[in-house]
Amino acid sequence: MTGGAGRVAVIGAGPGGLYFAALARQSAPGREITVFERDGRDDEFGFGVVFSDETLDGIAQADPRVFAAMSAEFARWSDIDVRHAGQVRTCGGHGFAALDRNRLRAILQRRCAELAVDVRYRTPAPPVGRLAEEYDLVVAADGVNSATRTAYPDAFRPELDERPSRYMWLATDKVFDAFTFIVERFDFGVLQVHAYPYSAERSTFIVELAEEPWRRAGFEALAARGFARGESDTASVRRCAELLAGHLEGHRLIPNASRWIRFTTVRNARWRHRNLVLLGDAAHTAHFSIGSGTKLALEDALALAASLGEQPTLEGALAAYEAERRPVVESAQRAAQASLEWFETIGRRTGQGPDQFAFNLLTRSRRVTYGNLRARDPGFVAAVDTAVTGAPEAIGTPPMFRPLKLAALELRNRVVVPPLATFTAVDALPSAFDRAQLTAHALGGAGLVIAGMTAVTPEGRATDRCPGLWSDPQEAAWRELVDAVRAVSDTPLGIQLTHAGRRASRAVPGPDGTGPPLAEGGWPVLAASPLPWDAGGPLPHEANAVQLDSVTADFAASAERAARAGFDVLELQFGHGHLLSGFLSPLTNRRTDGYGGPLAQRLRLPLEVLAAVRAVWPAGRPLLVRISACDWAPGGTGEAEAVAICRALADGGADAVDVSTGEVVAHQRPPYGRGYQTPFAELVRAATGLPTVAVGAISHHDDADSVLLAGRADLVAVGRAHLYDPLWTLHAAAEQGYAGPGAHRPEPWAAGSRRPPGPGSDRVAPRLRLVREPAPPVHRRWRPGPADRPVPARNPEEER
Numbered sequence: 001m002t003g004g005a006g007r008v009a010v011i012g013a014g015p016g017g018l019y020f021a022a023l024a025r026q027s028a029p030g031r032e033i034t035v036f037e038r039d040g041r042d043d044e045f046g047f048g049v050v051f052s053d054e055t056l057d058g059i060a061q062a063d064p065r066v067f068a069a070m071s072a073e074f075a076r077w078s079d080i081d082v083r084h085a086g087q088v089r090t091c092g093g094h095g096f097a098a099l100d101r102n103r104l105r106a107i108l109q110r111r112c113a114e115l116a117v118d119v120r121y122r123t124p125a126p127p128v129g130r131l132a133e134e135y136d137l138v139v140a141a142d143g144v145n146s147a148t149r150t151a152y153p154d155a156f157r158p159e160l161d162e163r164p165s166r167y168m169w170l171a172t173d174k175v176f177d178a179f180t181f182i183v184e185r186f187d188f189g190v191l192q193v194h195a196y197p198y199s200a201e202r203s204t205f206i207v208e209l210a211e212e213p214w215r216r217a218g219f220e221a222l223a224a225r226g227f228a229r230g231e232s233d234t235a236s237v238r239r240c241a242e243l244l245a246g247h248l249e250g251h252r253l254i255p256n257a258s259r260w261i262r263f264t265t266v267r268n269a270r271w272r273h274r275n276l277v278l279l280g281d282a283a284h285t286a287h288f289s290i291g292s293g294t295k296l297a298l299e300d301a302l303a304l305a306a307s308l309g310e311q312p313t314l315e316g317a318l319a320a321y322e323a324e325r326r327p328v329v330e331s332a333q334r335a336a337q338a339s340l341e342w343f344e345t346i347g348r349r350t351g352q353g354p355d356q357f358a359f360n361l362l363t364r365s366r367r368v369t370y371g372n373l374r375a376r377d378p379g380f381v382a383a384v385d386t387a388v389t390g391a392p393e394a395i396g397t398p399p400m401f402r403p404l405k406l407a408a409l410e411l412r413n414r415v416v417v418p419p420l421a422t423f424t425a426v427d428a429l430p431s432a433f434d435r436a437q438l439t440a441h442a443l444g445g446a447g448l449v450i451a452g453m454t455a456v457t458p459e460g461r462a463t464d465r466c467p468g469l470w471s472d473p474q475e476a477a478w479r480e481l482v483d484a485v486r487a488v489s490d491t492p493l494g495i496q497l498t499h500a501g502r503r504a505s506r507a508v509p510g511p512d513g514t515g516p517p518l519a520e521g522g523w524p525v526l527a528a529s530p531l532p533w534d535a536g537g538p539l540p541h542e543a544n545a546v547q548l549d550s551v552t553a554d555f556a557a558s559a560e561r562a563a564r565a566g567f568d569v570l571e572l573q574f575g576h577g578h579l580l581s582g583f584l585s586p587l588t589n590r591r592t593d594g595y596g597g598p599l600a601q602r603l604r605l606p607l608e609v610l611a612a613v614r615a616v617w618p619a620g621r622p623l624l625v626r627i628s629a630c631d632w633a634p635g636g637t638g639e640a641e642a643v644a645i646c647r648a649l650a651d652g653g654a655d656a657v658d659v660s661t662g663e664v665v666a667h668q669r670p671p672y673g674r675g676y677q678t679p680f681a682e683l684v685r686a687a688t689g690l691p692t693v694a695v696g697a698i699s700h701h702d703d704a705d706s707v708l709l710a711g712r713a714d715l716v717a718v719g720r721a722h723l724y725d726p727l728w729t730l731h732a733a734a735e736q737g738y739a740g741p742g743a744h745r746p747e748p749w750a751a752g753s754r755r756p757p758g759p760g761s762d763r764v765a766p767r768l769r770l771v772r773e774p775a776p777p778v779h780r781r782w783r784p785g786p787a788d789r790p791v792p793a794r795n796p797e798e799e800r
């Protein structure tokens, strides 16, 4: 079956184009394939490419001859070395296989020749429109600058995100014996190297700097002169060699068309248009720090060739190819995005000790976690644990179950149930459901449980089903609720106080998080500026001087009531577009008085509120402030402002910041994804020294442990996962085999401290091997020599 593709043109004889051509021909020998390549057959570009076993399994199965040829050339090892501040930390158990990119191309060229694929070198492809008419299928494997993609912008809808950091691909004749990250601080800033061996003679050596250090180091001036195609920036290469002489140990840096470039993440809304299809770098790129384009290009080639074989029509085959590959690629791109941003902002972590820094680096993309690393190299994680806690006895206690002292309050663990409004209040009184939910969460094992948004005035309610804390009956109801929870649990309880500002007077929200404006019974809405939340929303009144004073007084009065009601912790809502967030963000504060304009003035009301609350809130009880550290909209709060806000909050007496983002403007575009807000908690913690709470899509204990051990935050707030499972924290303890003081299980539930058995859980696997396979050693270094046993690659991320 040819999948409707009897005659195929391939643009580009990179690894993607060649591998596709070979597979597509091998699976349908009657198929005619012509590959156009503008460069010469023997033109050599690039250095080494790295694979994991996952990709290699696919290659082995698809074409054993290609696989055998590749295997014969592999450099194999399992260790990652992180060199930083004169120290080296090694983490084993990963598994890499690398080879020379040009040798890979030669293997694929040979395979194409065996299969009689017509590969035309030094032949730029004819115009793609013409090819599309002459061939059944045109595969555009024409690389990151794909002219095919550019020719059909409306069909493919490409999005090119050119990043600010500069990097340069180089080789060296120093043969590293492990994957090696070098992170060096110079007077101009931080410079990092991603280096890995790929043969008995060479290693790939990628030098990377954030934009500012690159300028300050003088590279901008050296790069300014412009270079011909194929020429290298030898002056910059020399300077890199000088700067990194200690790591090169007398070896050379070897350029090949090497110059400073900026990484461009390529995304396309569609990968196919009629009988044209994008493959490899033309369709998508993922930053080199987590996975090479070569690996993704080979996987694309395999999936496209398979789809052509499986589907009866060309249209069906191209649709199946895209449907199969897109989620895999998008997942790699999410990890790559987290990784490239980590390296762009590396300077905020270089103050960490060498162990924690190495752990932070290894977990940067969120694909590799505390749990993975503990399984791969327990010794490495134990060393990090000891270094971070200063206590060998911490080993065996997952980071989330380590205690923390906040002000005078001892938390038994690092898990917080963040404010989770129930929208069940009647007459602004906490409901029976509020009591049930807080009780469930208090019994569920978290170190701290915070009641949802509670208004300081009737107009400050977000909805007509929100509770308040401005009256005696409300105070009494909250006191009763706190007492009821206390009767069964000693878990500290907090409450979040708010004035919803322009987000007030809405109906209970639906799944998108915002309810419509109240049709009846709404109330006047107060805000920094008269800007409605959304088109149909009520027009807010700009707060006048008297109202500003009373907001401050209202917060202080509610805080006093919260203290009397017995709450251990108070959280002020300065985020999510509520009144005080509305003052902080430049997008929602257009005032021309002393409460608007520069940040110092936008901070004025929030700081007045903080001061008034601090004055009445008991000194030993923690006072938290939730902020939106980013608005996810152009012109919104930036990183520098978020840090300045947090410094001011620290000076104003906040004990910790609960670092959320967004919900400030309705037109926000957050990049939702696992732990997507955590980098902001890390930023604030590193810049201010204030304890931070990381929140947002942290739903698995492994993510929580990773965030904490990497020093990205002091506490992790787990919201929706606690609605899914109110005993989330206790279950996380059971799953990690932890039964220490950080996880308190109510005595009456002691019989349920282990996961109940299910079908198959009593099954014991019989021994089926006469000779046991020895477990692969944790640490394997690359030692050139006769082909050795493969090192299984268990790292889903380091699939360069």
Ligand SMILES: Cc1cc2nc3c(=O)[nH]c(=O)nc-3n(C[C@H](O)[C@H](O)[C@H](O)COP(=O)(O)OP(=O)(O)OC[C@H]3O[C@@H](n4cnc5c(N)ncnc54)[C@H](O)[C@@H]3O)c2cc1C
Pocket (backbone or CB within 6 Å): 011, 012, 013, 014, 015, 016, 017, 036, 037, 038, 039, 045, 046, 047, 048, 049, 050, 101, 123, 124, 125, 141, 142, 143, 144, 147, 169, 204, 257, 279, 280, 281, 282, 292, 293, 294, 297, 800
């Ligand atoms: C300077 C540099 C060095 C790199 N080094 C490495 C490395 O050492 N290791 C690594 O893993 N990755 C490296 N990469 C990344 C890697 O090259 C790509 O991610 C990977 O090769 C993608 O494969 P591909 O087949 O999609 O595209 P490519 O390998 O880019 O192949 C595209 C091919 O299409 C050809 N082409 C383009 N337009 C036309 C046209 N109109 N007519 C005919 N031919 C055309 C190009 O000449 C090229 O050969 C490097 C990238 C760059 C830019």
Ligand SMILES: Cc1cc2nc3c(=O)[nH]c(=O)nc-3n(C[C@H](O)[C@H](O)[C@H](O)COP(=O)(O)O)c2cc1C
Pocket (backbone or CB within 6 Å): 418, 419, 420, 421, 422, 451, 452, 453, 496, 573, 576, 626, 660, 695, 696, 697, 698, 699, 717, 718, 719, 720, 721
């Ligand atoms: C049902 C629900 C109610 C929420 N109520 C509040 C609230 O009252 N105050 C607040 O600041 N955030 C509130 N949030 C946001 C959470 O505190 C948390 O920041 C968010 O859910 C992200 O964390 P998660 O991904 O772990 O759920 C609420 C979220 C949900 C799902």
